[in-house]
Amino acid sequence: MTNKKIPDIVVGRLPLYLRSLQRMSQEGRKVTSSQELGERLGISAAQIRKDLSQFGEFGKQGTGYQIGFLMEQLSQILHVDRVWDMAVIGAGDVGHAVTQYQGFSDRGFRVTMILDKDPIKIGIQINGFVVQDTANMEKVIQENGLKIAMIAVPAEAAQKVADQLVEAGVCAILNYAPISLNVPVDVRVQYIDPAIHLQRMTYYID
Amino acid sequence: MTNKKIPDIVVGRLPLYLRSLQRMSQEGRKVTSSQELGERLGISAAQIRKDLSQFGEFGKQGTGYQIGFLMEQLSQILHVDRVWDMAVIGAGDVGHAVTQYQGFSDRGFRVTMILDKDPIKIGIQINGFVVQDTANMEKVIQENGLKIAMIAVPAEAAQKVADQLVEAGVCAILNYAPISLNVPVDVRVQYIDPAIHLQRMTYYID
Numbered sequence: 001m002t003n004k005k006i007p008d009i010v011v012g013r014l015p016l017y018l019r020s021l022q023r024m025s026q027e028g029r030k031v032t033s034s035q036e037l038g039e040r041l042g043i044s045a046a047q048i049r050k051d052l053s054q055f056g057e058f059g060k061q062g063t064g065y066q067i068g069f070l071m072e073q074l075s076q077i078l079h080v081d082r083v084w085d086m087a088v089i090g091a092g093d094v095g096h097a098v099t100q101y102q103g104f105s106d107r108g109f110r111v112t113m114i115l116d117k118d119p120i121k122i123g124i125q126i127n128g129f130v131v132q133d134t135a136n137m138e139k140v141i142q143e144n145g146l147k148i149a150m151i152a153v154p155a156e157a158a159q160k161v162a163d164q165l166v167e168a169g170v171c172a173i174l175n176y177a178p179i180s181l182n183v184p185v186d187v188r189v190q191y192i193d194p195a196i197h198l199q200r201m202t203y204y205i206d
Numbered sequence: 207m208t209n210k211k212i213p214d215i216v217v218g219r220l221p222l223y224l225r226s227l228q229r230m231s232q233e234g235r236k237v238t239s240s241q242e243l244g245e246r247l248g249i250s251a252a253q254i255r256k257d258l259s260q261f262g263e264f265g266k267q268g269t270g271y272q273i274g275f276l277m278e279q280l281s282q283i284l285h286v287d288r289v290w291d292m293a294v295i296g297a298g299d300v301g302h303a304v305t306q307y308q309g310f311s312d313r314g315f316r317v318t319m320i321l322d323k324d325p326i327k328i329g330i331q332i333n334g335f336v337v338q339d340t341a342n343m344e345k346v347i348q349e350n351g352l353k354i355a356m357i358a359v360p361a362e363a364a365q366k367v368a369d370q371l372v373e374a375g376v377c378a379i380l381n382y383a384p385i386s387l388n389v390p391v392d393v394r395v396q397y398i399d400p401a402i403h404l405q406r407m408t409y410y411i412d
Contacts, residue, residue, distance in 0.1 A: 015405035019384055023361065041386045079408040086404075097303035098400065103384055107401040108408065147411055148404065155229065172407035174400060178225055178309055180247045188410055190403035194304065194380060195313040197396035198292075198354065199221035201378035202285040202314065204394055205353055 010051050016041055017048065018074040021067050022106070033064040080108025087141055087170075089161050090152035091116035091124070091131045094176045098150055100127045109148070113140065117157075134161070141168040148172045155179040162189075216257050222247055223254065224280040228312070231273050239270040286314025293347055293376075295367050296358035297322035297330070297337045300382050304356055306333045315354070319346065323363075340367070347374040354378045361385040368395075 020040050024032055034045035034052075041048075052058050052070075055077055059065040075081040088095050088111055099111050114126055117134040124131050132140060141149070149170045151158050158177035165173060166187050173189045175181055178196075181189050226246050230238055240251040240258075247254075258264050258276075261283055265271040281287040294301050294317055305317050320332055323340040330337050338346060347355070355376045357364050364383035371379060372393050379395045381387055384402075387395050 011409050012406050014409070015402040016386065018405070019399070019402065020386065023385060039388075042388070077409065078405045079411060080405055084404070084408060093303060093306055093308070097299060100299055101400065102299070103399070103401055104404075107405070109401060109404055148407070150400075171411055172404070174403055174407075179229060180222065180226065182245075182248070188407040190407060192398055192400060192403065193225070193309070194307065194356075194398060195309055195315060196221040196225065197380055197398065198290070198310075198315055198378070199224070199284045199286055199313070200218050201354070201380075201394040201396060202290060203217050203220070203283065205285060205377055 004054075006054055010054060013043065013047075013051055014074055014078055016043075017052070018071060018078065018080075019107075021071045021074070025067050025071060030067055031064050032067055032070075034059070037065075075108070078108070082108065084109050084148050085112040085144065085146055086110065087112070087137075087144075087146050087149040087165075088114040088152060089116075089134065089137065089149060089165070090154075090176075091118070091121040091126060092152060095150075095152035096126055098152060098176070099129065111150075112144070112146075115140075134164075137161075138164055138168040141165065141170060146170060148174070150174045150176065151181075152176045210260075212260055216260060219249065219253075219257055220280055220284055222249075223258070224277060224284065224286075225313075227273050227277045227280070231277060236273055237270050238273055240265070243271075281314070284314070288314065290315050290354050291318040291350065291352055292316065293318070293343075293350075293352050293355040293371075294320040294358060295322075295340065295343070295355060295371070296360075296382075297324070297327040297332060298358060301356075301358035302332055304358060304382070305335065317356075318350070318352075321346075340370075343367075344370055344374040347371065347376060352376060354380070356380045356382065357387075358382045 020037055034048040037048050038045040058070050088099050091114055099114050114129050115132045115134045115137050121131050122133045149165045151161055153161055155177050158179050162181045171187050175189055175191050178193050226243055240254040243254050244251040264276050294305050297320055305320050320335050321338045321340045321343050327337050328339045355371045357367055359367055361383050364385050368387045377393050381395055381397050384399050389395055
């Protein structure tokens with residue numbers, strides 16, 4: 001792998017490739033092609049070959065891709081050939097749901113702590129974790145060396161939480177609060193807001 | 207508004223503008239500018255002016271945008287000046303969470319039914335809705351004229367559910383199952399898969 005700057009949009013497609021390969025692997029498959037991947041993903045085979053070629057030579061003309069090998073390579077490239085511990089901030093409905101979410105295992109992530117500021121929630125157990133007080137957030141995140149956190153607090157509290165997370169060393173935030181966050185350039189934020197996704201579709205429906 | 211084809215990427219930013227405006231409105235604000243919106247969103251003021259100008263003349267040079275008026279216009283453009291009824295397919299953890307999600311109100315959406323195929327789940331109540339049998343899915347979705355559905359079933363069941371939803375008249379699917387769906391060109395799909403979002407960030411973290 002070289003140090004050349006890969007466009008974010010290319011990086012953004014790699015997890016989709018990895019997910020499809022993992023699914024094929026679960027189906028007992030050993031080999032695939034850019035054509036088949038493309039059909040599964042609604043992306044052109046040429047685009048997939050071009051994206052992958054930015055990172056190395058993963059397949060042979062005519063014989064396709066070894067699924068296991070390509071999964072391994074993509075996992076390394078995406079740094080999910082390890083398990084990242086994550087904190088969930090906010091123990092409301094969304095915080096509950098993401099703490100219990102089954103879809104992180106085998107994809108490089110696990111929730112290892114959940115925090116809230118509400119005295120009623122602090123101390124309760126969710127999925128085996130005792131909800132901790134956000135008053136200690138910076139300390140426990142630093143002590144545990146966490147780099148990734150999910151924000152599941154109300155919109156009006158989210159920016160302050162983000163500031164504290166960054167202060168504690170977090171450099172990747174998955175934000176469920178319906179608000180855009182301001183963070184330093186070296187911190188990444190991704191957003192999940194179902195209403196935004198839905199509005200991107202209703203534009204096209206009468 | 208004209209019939210000219212607006213790029214999807216421009217349409218995709220409009221919900222972000224609307225969300226920021228709603229937030230400003232809740233803060234009691236009346237007027238904003240493309241500069242302020244841009245700072246909140248991390249998008250350039252020029253981009254925002256250019257995006258909005260595709261749909262009409264919403265602000266005046268020097269006086270900025272009337273927040274209430276621009277919200278109204280964007281709601282109309284995005285067709286969320288009404289409330290869309292939605293079905294949730296799958297009454298597992300994710301289905302539970304989206305059925306109870308508080309963030310749809312005032313943004314154009316409400317869940318009005320939840321279905322599952324598991325006899326243990328059929329008949330239980332979630333947020334006031336009795337879980338219905340997916341055996342009747344096409345019928346109840348057609349009868350209620352639903353256009354939007356959220357898929358929260360396991361990956362291996364998602365494509366079949368999507369096919370049935372399309373058959374029943376659904377033309378917008380928010381898919382929580384970790385799999386890409388194949389649908390006709392006139393059907394829109396948006397995806398929510400937290401592991402995909404997280405992997406888009408870990409690429410940049412060592």
